[in-house]
Amino acid sequence: MPPVTYTHGHHSSVVAAHAARTVENSAAYLAPLVEPGMRILDVGSGPGSITIDLARRVGPTGRVVGVDASAEVVAHARAAALAAGVDNVVFEVGDAYDPLPGERFDVVHAHQVLQHLGDPVAALGAWRDRAGLVAARDIIYSATVVHPLTPELQRWRELVVALQARNGGDGDAGAKLKSWARAAGFASVETDVETWCFESPRGRAFWGDQWAERAVHSAFADGTERHGLADAAERARIADAWRAWTADEDGWMAVLHGWILARG
Numbered sequence: 001m002p003p004v005t006y007t008h009g010h011h012s013s014v015v016a017a018h019a020a021r022t023v024e025n026s027a028a029y030l031a032p033l034v035e036p037g038m039r040i041l042d043v044g045s046g047p048g049s050i051t052i053d054l055a056r057r058v059g060p061t062g063r064v065v066g067v068d069a070s071a072e073v074v075a076h077a078r079a080a081a082l083a084a085g086v087d088n089v090v091f092e093v094g095d096a097y098d099p100l101p102g103e104r105f106d107v108v109h110a111h112q113v114l115q116h117l118g119d120p121v122a123a124l125g126a127w128r129d130r131a132g133l134v135a136a137r138d139i140i141y142s143a144t145v146v147h148p149l150t151p152e153l154q155r156w157r158e159l160v161v162a163l164q165a166r167n168g169g170d171g172d173a174g175a176k177l178k179s180w181a182r183a184a185g186f187a188s189v190e191t192d193v194e195t196w197c198f199e200s201p202r203g204r205a206f207w208g209d210q211w212a213e214r215a216v217h218s219a220f221a222d223g224t225e226r227h228g229l230a231d232a233a234e235r236a237r238i239a240d241a242w243r244a245w246t247a248d249e250d251g252w253m254a255v256l257h258g259w260i261l262a263r264g
């Protein structure tokens with residue numbers, strides 16, 4: 001598969017942001033289909049908060065397996081499951097293109113993973129062989145709406161998409177899930193959008209403070225430097241712009257995601 005650099009890395013600011021995700025805020029489209037006793041594979045499970053939430057929903061007779069390429073984040077997810085007292089979930093280091101070969105599941109789920117893969121169609125094809133239902137949701141960064149949209153925050157949006165492309169992924173993956181699933185051979189693809197909206201003081205702090213930190217300290221900083229997309233001074237201006245947005249009571253943003261439920 002084409003080599004891909006994981007754009008966000010696993011800096012503490014990134015892992016903390018991902019760990020705030022739940023089925024309700026990141027996989028609501030799938031929630032009505034999750035039943036007690038199901039076996040679910042969560043590919044690219046990251047810190048595992050959605051995975052653990054799925055495990056609660058399938059109950060003691062069900063089983064959920066999270067697979068991620070990063071041993072560091074798998075260790076984090078195992079500790080989170082232990083702390084939550086959820087014991088019908090396991091986390092393994094593995095590859096999205098060939099997760100748990102030979103095992104079958106009721107559902108393969110992936111949240112914000114296909115945007116990072118150089119060959120998303122091949123990954124979807126592998127998941128199709130593992131389950132009757134593949135559920136995937138991904139972001140469309142170019143469609144992120146920020147108010148007030150300063151030149152620095154507009155530049156942030158451009159940089160995220162540009163860096164993702166340089167790293168071999170696709171920052172607008174959410175808009176392409178349907179076409180990728182069709183190319184992977186699924187007989188039926190249901191699709192729609194879901195959003196995150198950050199506007200309350202808590203919501204603005206969550207997104208704005210996180211990105212103020214990520215702009216200067218995470219793999220976003222390293223990647224934009226390495227690819228010559230932005231220098232330290234520009235990243236510092238972007239971090240300042242996110243802090244100002246967090247403090248602005250008029251601050252509002254919508255993050256658009258596309259999702260698919262693919263069968264057959």
Ligand SMILES: C[S@@+](CC[C@H](N)C(=O)[O-])C[C@H]1O[C@@H](n2cnc3c(N)ncnc32)[C@H](O)[C@@H]1O
Binds near residue numbers: 006021045
């Ligand atoms: C944006 S995070 C999403 C984590 C989690 N699904 C969530 O939404 O909280 C993407 C995850 O995919 C993992 N990943 C990227 N490429 C992968 C690959 N080829 N195989 C397995 N995991 C991969 C990364 O390590 C990262 O933890």
